Amino acid sequence: MSALLSGVGLTAFGKQPGPDSVEWQCAAADLALADAGLDPLEIDTVITGYSTVSPHLMPANVFAERFGLRPATAFGMNVGGATGLAMLANAARLVEAKSATHVLVVAGENRATGQSREASTRTLAQVGHPTYEVPLGANIPAYYALLASQYLWSHGLGPEALAELPVQMRAHASRRLGAQFQKPITVADVLASKPIAEPLRLLDCCPVSDGGAAFVISRAATSDRSLTIAGTGQAHRHQHLSALEPGSTGAGTAAQRALAEADVTWEDVDVFGIYDSFSITLALLVEELGLVPPGRAGAYVRAGAFEVDGRFPTNTHGGLMSYGHCGVGGGMAHLVEVATQLRHERGASQVAGCDVGYVHADGGVLSAHVGVVLRRRGR
Amino acid sequence: MRAPAAALRDWTGGEPRLVLTVCARCGNHWYLPREHCPVCGSDDTDELVAAGAGLCVAVTHVHVTTEAGAAPVWLTLVELDEGPVVMGRASEGLAPGDRARVSFLPDGDGLVPSFTREDDR
Numbered sequence: 412m413s414a415l416l417s418g419v420g421l422t423a424f425g426k427q428p429g430p431d432s433v434e435w436q437c438a439a440a441d442l443a444l445a446d447a448g449l450d451p452l453e454i455d456t457v458i459t460g461y462s463t464v465s466p467h468l469m470p471a472n473v474f475a476e477r478f479g480l481r482p483a484t485a486f487g488m489n490v491g492g493a494t495g496l497a498m499l500a501n502a503a504r505l506v507e508a509k510s511a512t513h514v515l516v517v518a519g520e521n522r523a524t525g526q527s528r529e530a531s532t533r534t535l536a537q538v539g540h541p542t543y544e545v546p547l548g549a550n551i552p553a554y555y556a557l558l559a560s561q562y563l564w565s566h567g568l569g570p571e572a573l574a575e576l577p578v579q580m581r582a583h584a585s586r587r588l589g590a591q592f593q594k595p596i597t598v599a600d601v602l603a604s605k606p607i608a609e610p611l612r613l614l615d616c617c618p619v620s621d622g623g624a625a626f627v628i629s630r631a632a633t634s635d636r637s638l639t640i641a642g643t644g645q646a647h648r649h650q651h652l653s654a655l656e657p658g659s660t661g662a663g664t665a666a667q668r669a670l671a672e673a674d675v676t677w678e679d680v681d682v683f684g685i686y687d688s689f690s691i692t693l694a695l696l697v698e699e700l701g702l703v704p705p706g707r708a709g710a711y712v713r714a715g716a717f718e719v720d721g722r723f724p725t726n727t728h729g730g731l732m733s734y735g736h737c738g739v740g741g742g743m744a745h746l747v748e749v750a751t752q753l754r755h756e757r758g759a760s761q762v763a764g765c766d767v768g769y770v771h772a773d774g775g776v777l778s779a780h781v782g783v784v785l786r787r788r789g790r
Numbered sequence: 791m792r793a794p795a796a797a798l799r800d801w802t803g804g805e806p807r808l809v810l811t812v813c814a815r816c817g818n819h820w821y822l823p824r825e826h827c828p829v830c831g832s833d834d835t836d837e838l839v840a841a842g843a844g845l846c847v848a849v850t851h852v853h854v855t856t857e858a859g860a861a862p863v864w865l866t867l868v869e870l871d872e873g874p875v876v877m878g879r880a881s882e883g884l885a886p887g888d889r890a891r892v893s894f895l896p897d898g899d900g901l902v903p904s905f906t907r908e909d910d911r
């Protein structure tokens with residue numbers, strides 16, 4: 412028996428002062444429950460992502476009380492950017508084991524306006540090793556910049572190769588309501604943007620955003636819009652960049668586990684949502700997954716492969732780089748978009764005839780990986 | 791198994807050296823502290839002081855720092871001749887593909903590893 416994705420909710424992302432983290436979570440949860448057609452009291456399990464702005468020992472209890480729920484099971488999870496998909500994977504297992512009927516998975520954060528940029532960078536630097544990496548002056552952009560430097564050097568490429576990826580994400584976002592950045596950009600704009608951690612520049616990096624996202628995972632379909640969670644797979648091979656095994660970060664392993672559980676191959680997948688915290692993140696992931704040959708992500712994007720009508724329609728909402736990144740909810744937006752595509756509700760940006768979608772998230776420095784295969788029911 | 795407290799001190803403990811761990815069962819080498827070999831699971835390990843030279847495989851010039859107003863910093867990844875990849879500061883001009891050698895610079899109360907192009911020394 413496969414679990415079903417019965418509802419999704421996604422707020423607009425951006426600089427939106429006012430709501431605090433739990434209020435963004437409530438907004439997203441309302442959208443997901445309405446989408447599933449469920450009453451709050453039908454939810455028996457709540458899984459909640461962390462907020463860096465408002466860290467708490469018991470985030471699921473804080474959310475449940477505020478929203479007005481008394482679930483039988485409630486817990487929080489922390490695997491960085493992979494948290495959203497990891498919550499969905501665990502929700503699916505609880506439902507398959509008949510330990511839950513309807514699980515509400517929720518995350519939201521006022522990451523853009525709730526703290527200073529320095530505070531945000533400092534909190535996120537925890538991803539690095541506290542004695543071997545952080546004291547060097549390293550932070551998240553620096554870790555990914557090192558990966559970008561190694562990638563460009565080992566494939567004999569210039570920074571324009573990676574600049575193709577944010578250009579494509581922005582083109583997608585220009586057609587997606589709720590995206591933080593919608594004005595089209597060019598490769599020249601990326602290369603001329605402010606250096607952050609060279610070779611990465613501002614437009615190679617996702618922003619921080621305010622917003623939220625939520626899913627409802629159910630034992631039975633609540634409408635004909637419910638989708639099958641056909642497979643999930645994870646891999647957790649390291650935490651710190653200094654322990655990363657190049658070319659074998661766990662991304663490919665997680666994907667193969669998800670595809671095997673769903674009994675599909677890449678040939679069967681029509682639409683993709685791939686984590687894109689930086690241009691290099693997306694390039695390394697699509698290459699380790701085996702969608703694109705090593706070193707060729709930029710060339711494939713330039714040729715239109717990630718477009719709505721391309722071979723690998725990817726992040727048609729604009730991804731973290733242009734829809735935005737509010738923490739755990741940022742990595743959930745990819746799944747909301749793929750679900751919308753699989754429901755054939757994406758209007759002018761609809762991927763024609765799509766039946767199977769794959770979503771991948773990573774946390775840390777390619778440290779925690781979760782892959783999810785979604786499928787239209789009956790296909 | 792070595793008790794963590796008995797481990798050889800490295801630059802994080804104020805000694806100017808990079809210390810690696812070698813698995814006595816399978817020969818795997820690694821850099822960050824670990825209790826068990828992630829390849830074979832053994833806790834029978836030896837320590838090795840790295841010679842401090844290797845191939846620079848990545849360099850970044852970090853402009854966005856965690857402290858407002860802090861100066862930009864150069865960082866590198868160096869694949870040591872012993873195998874493991876080590877992160878350090880970099881002297882300006884070091885580039886991927888260069889041979890690099892470590893030295894240890896004072897930083898606050900301690901030391902940090904910093905890599906220089908080998909033919910610049």
